[in-house]
Amino acid sequence: MVSSAAVAEGLVKRFGEIVALDDVRIAVSPGQITGLVGPDGAGKTTLIRILAGLMAPSEGKVTVLGKAPGEALDDLGYMPQRFGLYEDLTVRENLTLYAEVRGLDRAERDAAFDRLLDFTDLKRFQDRLAGKLSGGMKQKLGLACALVKTPKLLLLDEPGVGVDPISRRELWAMVGELTGEGIGVLWSTAYLDEAEKCDHVYLLNEGRLLFDGPPRTLTERIAGRVIRVTGFAERRRRFLTKALDDEAVIDGTIQGRAVRLLLKAGAGVPDFGGARVEKAAPRFEDGFIDILGGGPRGSNPLAARYRTIPETGEAAIEAKGLTKRFGDFTAASDMQFTIPRGEIFGLLGPNGAGKSTTFKTLCGLLTPTSGTGAVVGHDLRHAATDARASLGYMAQKFSLYGDLSVRQNLDFFAGAYDLDRETARRAIDAMADVFQLGSRMEVNAGTLPLGFKQRLALAAALMHEPPVLFLDEPTSGVDPVSRREFWSLINGLVEKGVTVLVTTHFMDEAEYCDRVTLIYRAEQIATGTPDELKAKAAELAGLGDPTMEDAFIALIEDFDRVRAADAEAA
Incomplete structure (x- = not known):
């Protein structure tokens, strides 16, 4: 029996002159x-x-597993970062294909498939095409295919990307069961709350190993340096911007009406002008940001360059009874909300709940079946072209032209937004400067790292300085530092009067929203500020200080309980 499921020593990987891994060591233990x-x-x-x-x-x-890589494939399970299954095959057909590839004996298949379909709760969907599954179901199917032949080592490359909190908890619980069987798991993740639950963590940056140990060891490094600030008079975003510009502060996030700050080692608490300051428990994410040298500053050049959106008195985005059906299936039912100028409004919900349908209907990509929607006063049914011209749109998946260079993509969007040649030139130069794209302007967009693809997509959406911005899971799969940079830019834009409609599976990002609506089974089941939703969840579930993720899960579970009770009573 091997003492480690996988071991690497002095690992180096070069791609031409680029060093992707530089003297890395790692060990993956069985049952962890x-x-x-x-x-x-x-x-x-x-x-x-x-x-x-x-x-x-x-x-x-x-x-x-004691052998060279590639020689232990019979005992290895691998789930790639991107959905690598066949979308035009059913769930069961994908399992059958993987069983063939892995050489699983036909006599063993039915029992193995039954076990995996029960394990992932996909039995009732086994005849559905993989391409028709929700994001969470796709990840469960990917995990099932990696387990067709029970491995001794399971390699998971960011399995939680693009999945809602409920599905992520289910995935985590399933993988936890596997370690109880002695399987060693290597879990790559962009969710640092997941990293905090691991037995052991390796932190890489630019190919080098920066940390190796239990998560609590990294957290303990910044004990006493995390504070929670409340009672300030300014808007939360403005206060956070000013705090992040203070030399003593190296990171900060919004939590309801409070702002959570990480102080530089050896720094005193800044004077916040009478605001209340209290110590806060450090988290793994704080240690992660600290070891990388801190997050972005508060002020940013994008907001400084952007025009101020005038106050007109009309709603920036409005949905009145907005409903979308596909045949007999209702994807979004009777959506009702009004978003004023300069507000961030979040659409939250599990995969397949209807939030993306609502989002796409409001930005003119889908035609509503009934009800109305409007963007800065332009009705989506009668003035869709004017409505689309008033918004910037950033898709969930990178949707720019991968075979065009960064400059060509920006030039294309300048033309699409009907910018004259001189205005387009200034806009392209500004976007290259603000998003630090200068050295990559002639590089094909499809070859960019994920973080730079995100920058380019946002730059393209902002070329015409729209008053409204639609962001569909804009930071899915992006690391915490890049996510902070992104939200620093968005916060600056909102202070200039830009209105933002955003969908996200990162519940800490929901805290940046002024209001959120939780969509489940095509219905709005709760709407309010993040603090209001957390207070409601605390009452429902008896939680002392719930997070947004706690609130998300508690409100959905309560909705299911009420529906089940109503069905039983009927």
């Missing part, structure tokens, strides 16, 4: 979840692919 975290481009996927035998290291020694 080992976390692999780091910013985009840190080398996480490269490391996992080497362990999976998909690429060879440039230098170093690697063993997997």
